[in-house]
Amino acid sequence: xxxxxxxEGPCMDAWIVACWACSxxxxxxxxxxxxxxxxxxxxxxxxxxxxxxxxxxxxxxxGGPPPGWIGSLPPPGSEVFIGKxxxxxxxxxxIPLFQSVGKLYEFRLMMTFSxxxxxxxxxxxxxxxxxxAAIRAxxxxxxxxxxxxxxxxxxxxxxxxxxxxPCSLGQEELKRVLQEVTTGLLELSLHPSPSSKHECFAVxxxxxxxxxxxxxxxxxxxxAHLCGQxxxxxxxxxxxxxxxxxxxxxxxxxxxxxxxxSSPGQQPAPSESAQQLKPPLTTxxxxxxxxxxxxxxxxxxxTNIVALSPNGWLRFWYQVVIPGYPVAYSGYIWVIPDKQGxxxxxxxxxxxxxxxxxxxxxxxxxx
Numbered sequence: 001x002x003x004x005x006x007x008e009g010p011c012m013d014a015w016i017v018a019c020w021a022c023s024x025x026x027x028x029x030x031x032x033x034x035x036x037x038x039x040x041x042x043x044x045x046x047x048x049x050x051x052x053x054x055x056x057x058x059x060x061x062x063g064g065p066p067p068g069w070i071g072s073l074p075p076p077g078s079e080v081f082i083g084k085x086x087x088x089x090x091x092x093x094x095i096p097l098f099q100s101v102g103k104l105y106e107f108r109l110m111m112t113f114s115x116x117x118x119x120x121x122x123x124x125x126x127x128x129x130x131x132x133a134a135i136r137a138x139x140x141x142x143x144x145x146x147x148x149x150x151x152x153x154x155x156x157x158x159x160x161x162x163x164x165x166p167c168s169l170g171q172e173e174l175k176r177v178l179q180e181v182t183t184g185l186l187e188l189s190l191h192p193s194p195s196s197k198h199e200c201f202a203v204x205x206x207x208x209x210x211x212x213x214x215x216x217x218x219x220x221x222x223x224a225h226l227c228g229q230x231x232x233x234x235x236x237x238x239x240x241x242x243x244x245x246x247x248x249x250x251x252x253x254x255x256x257x258x259x260x261x262s263s264p265g266q267q268p269a270p271s272e273s274a275q276q277l278k279p280p281l282t283t284x285x286x287x288x289x290x291x292x293x294x295x296x297x298x299x300x301x302x303t304n305i306v307a308l309s310p311n312g313w314l315r316f317w318y319q320v321v322i323p324g325y326p327v328a329y330s331g332y333i334w335v336i337p338d339k340q341g342x343x344x345x346x347x348x349x350x351x352x353x354x355x356x357x358x359x360x361x362x363x364x365x366x367x
Contacts, residue, residue: 034114034115034116035088035115035116038088038089038090039090039115041090041092042090042091042092044092045091045092046092051091051095052067053091055111058110058111058112058118058323059108059109059110059111060091060108060109060111061106061107061108061109062091062095062104062106062107062108063104063105063106063107063124064105064106064108064124064210065105065106066103066104066105066106069105073105073208074105074124074125074126074127075127075128076156077128077131077153077156078105078124078125078126078127078128078130078131079106079122079123079124079125079131079153079154079156079209080122080123080124080125080131080134080135080151080152080153080154081120081121081122081150081151081152081153081154081155081302082094082098082120082121082122082123082149082150082151083119083120083149083150083151083152083302083304083317083319083330084119084120084147084148084149084150084317084319084330085117085119085120085121085143085149086143086144086147087112087116087117087118087119088116088117089117089143089144090109090117091107091109093143094107094109094121095107097138097141097143098123098134098138101130101133101134101137101138102125102126102127102129102130102131102133102134103125103126103130104123104124104125104126105124105125105126106122106123106124107121107122107123107124108121108122108123108124109121110321112326118321118328119319119328119330120302120319120321120328122154124154131153134151135151135152135153138151139151139152150304150306150317152304154209156208156209157209157212157235157236158186158205158206158207158208158209158211158212159203159204159205159206159212159235159236159241160203160204160206160212160215160216160219160233160234160235160236161201161202161203161232161233161234161235161236161237161240162201162202162203162204162219162231162232162233163193163194163195163199163201163202163231163232163233164193164195164196164199164230164231164232165190165193165199165200165201165202165231166199166200167198167199167200169200171188171189171190174188174190174202175188178204178215178219181215181218181219182204182206182211182214182215182218182219183211183214183215184206184207184208184211184212184215185204185205185206185207185215186205186206186207187203187204187205188202188203188204188205189202189203189244190202191203191244191247194240194243195232203236203241203244212235216233216234216235216298219231219233220233220297220298232288232292233298234288234298235298238347239347282347282351282354283351283352283354283355283358284299284301284347284350284351284354286354286358287299287354287357287358290358290361291322291324294324295324296322296323296324296325297322297323297324298323299320299321299322299354299357300320300321300322300323301318301319301320301350301353301354302318302319302320302321303316303317303318303346303349303350303353304316304317304318305345306332309334313334313335313336314334314335314336314345314349315332315333315334315335316332316333316334316335316346316349316353317330317331317332318330318331318332318333318349318350318353320353320354320357329353329356329357329360333349333352333353333356335348335349335352
């Protein structure tokens with residue numbers, strides 16, 4: 001099979017190279033003019049090793065499972081997040097590096113339409129021990145001159161929140177709808193909506209982070225058709241999860257309140273627990289609403305504590321990916337901690353970063 005490379009066709013706006021190795025077809029789609037040298041090196045590495053890479057939905061994946069894999073999925077805690085990657089680096093350098101500390105089950109590099117990476121990736125190992133070894137050996141590793149990458153444990157979120165559901169929709173009916181458009185659904189629960197007295201809120205738990213991420217993408221794309229009304233779909237936030245758990249415990253302790261969707265066609269009266277569920281509006285919520293209104297998709301926040309000043313301030317590295325925005329936001333921000341615990345510090349950092357991003361998005365672009 002013949003193919004046209006950038007060197008052979010420099011006037012092409014875009015090109016597709018189909019590489020056949022070990023009877024597997026690997027397809028790469030990218031803009032010709034961006035980073036041609038490293039792209040050519042990646043293709044040469046693929047041809048030489050016969051490694052299988054599949055690009056789909058804004059990411060390029062190896063494994064999941066890898067060739068010859070026998071057994072069950074790796075346990076939770078086996079995946080690491082890789083941040084601060086130079087955007088012109090590809091799998092020909094990253095996979096051998098992360099394989100040097102343990103056997104990889106899966107490697108996912110987030111990609112842009114131009115063929116650059118988005119500055120972050122995920123490496124899933126076959127066990128937790130290898131993931132910890134990767135964090136110890138490769139966090140702050142100098143991948144190239146003056147470029148130190150971040151390697152930390154991945155949160156592997158598996159729960160989605162779906163807000164704005166009609167109260168006439170029953171749990172089994174919603175379950176059937178979700179199973180039609182997503183895969184890997186494990187659990188589904190319904191609650192009074194924290195944002196409206198006349199709507200309901202669902203928590204959908206999936207069997208893996210990948211399944212949940214694919215479900216989130218599918219639900220956002222089918223939002224206009226799901227249940228016939230506009231919904232707010234996002235990862236389940238830790239503070240909301242805690243409030244839902246408290247509300248469930250209160251009901252289980254004998255405070256009678258019928259399930260919000262137990263009787264189709266009847267709208268439940270707003271209970272005291274439902275009113276307590278309503279959280280204060282944060283800057284992250286405002287950014288999320290703005291991105292939804294502009295049809296940019298839901299922002300994904302990544303934060304990591306990198307320093308502590310003598311006066312108690314915490315320095316965070318952050319990266320925020322907005323699916324419909326051409327570049328990711330990343331940098332550092334200082335946050336003064338409070339006494340509410342470690343997870344709350346990350347939420348404070350995200351709120352400060354969201355304020356910075358909103359200001360940036362509101363500024364007129366220079367032509």
